[in-house]
Amino acid sequence: MIRRLLLMLALLAATPAAAQQAQVNVTRTGDAFVAEFDLPRASPAWGFFRSSPARDKQSWRLQSWQVLTPGVALQRCGNFDALVGVNGRPIPPKVRVRVTPFTGELLADYVPALRLGGDSVAIFDGHFAVFSVNRVTVFDRLAGRPPPGSVIDTGTRVRFRGTNLRLAGDVDGYRRGDSEGTYGLYDVPRPVVRMGIATVLDTDLPQWIAADLASYTPRAIEVLSAGLGPSGVAEPTILAAWEGANREGASMNGGTLKGLILMRFEGRAALKPVPALTDLAHWFIAHEASHFWLGQSVHYGSQRDSWIMEGGADLLAVRTVQSLNPAFDGRAKLNEAIRDCSDLAFQPVATAIDRNQVRANYACGLVFALVAERASRGDFYSFVRALVAANLADQEVTTADWLAAFERAGGSRAQSNQIRVLVERGSASPKQAIAKLLRDAGTPFALNREGVPQLQ
Structure with a gap:
């Protein structure tokens, strides 16, 4: 009887700790960032839900992150990037990682970072969401996303720290699984708001692209709102980055998050107006804005x-x-x-x-x-x-x-x-x-x- 009671008390005492979530504070340090992981339980490894490789099919984290905490290594384990305890030892409760912004494209996810001219940098919070495993070998059995019950995920709260900082979109920084997040905007000029639409544009973006985005986006969302009713997004935001003119031709890519349309332009030909690029951008904005209803309202x-x-x-x-x-x-x-x-x-x-x-x-x-x-x-x-x-x-x-x-x-x-x-x-x-x-x-x-x- 006493033994059972003691066991029940031990289980009750363990419950709050088990329910604790991982905390990640991301702070800017000059041109780089430091991510401090506060991990709620001992584990030989913590994997990153969003582990799509870069376009070269290599881990972008291994190219741009450096673990500062002794006894912890960053490794590619199967389909996942992971923080792994050296020699099988548990990872300490606090891990510091130096993050150099990686602005390249990923095969199947949002770009980790965007440079928006001058010292302006946007960092995607979804890439910091973690889960723990009981054995490193568990990664070998996981496919592109962990099935429910195969990993321990009590959620990750990501907080951006620093001055002249704000978030793009209406989100709280709490992530479970590979749920979509938003970008933390460091030293980014305040958005220009027109007809209820906020535009955050790279100061190096060719002027003709910037002017077209600022003009077209409010009109496209106005048409959608007239036909579909309110989207529930208080102030839709468009975030557009310029990746430079090092490549030939002109290209554009991007995606959508909660209340946010993300766009990246690059290419020497894009320095001057390109009708085909304009048509592509208009189509893209209309498609991604439609997800404010089909994808976010429902x-x-x-x-x-x-x-x-x-x-x-x-x-x-x-x-x-x-x-x-x-x-x-x-x-x-x-x-x-x-x-x-x-x-x-x-x-x-x-x-x-x-x-x-x-x-x-x-x-x-x-x-x-x-x-x-x-x-x-x-x-x-x-x-x-x-x-x-x-x-x-x-x-x-x-x-x-x-x-x-x-x-x-x-x-x-x-x-x-x-x-x-x-x-x-x-x-x-x-x-x-x-x-x-x-x-x-x-x-x-x-x-x-x-x-x-x-x-x-």
């Missing part, structure tokens, strides 16, 4: 449902750009999606990410969105607005939720079943399946020489 139930968000954002981008530029012909983008879906829908769209065929979510999702637009009498904005409103309670949209919204909008049960089959099983003849979907929706098209439907 999110997908699991990665099997990500076609809802990506395909929907693609069609919203087409319609938004068309409304702002009547000369824009969206058929090329739509026909590209139909062609790509025809090539990829032999297998289930739901498992596209598992097969590393992410393009299927965009292409086939756009095809399904086109069919939903016809069911909504040509107004895809109204379809998305109703879809979001119907799922705000749990902020989650599954394939079943989307199909229910499709039928409420006027789509037939037969069409709904056709889409369900493509999502869940794929088709032995995707060209014919897509042609039937479009034909039943009343969308005019012609077959090209390969038998792929093409809008006229």
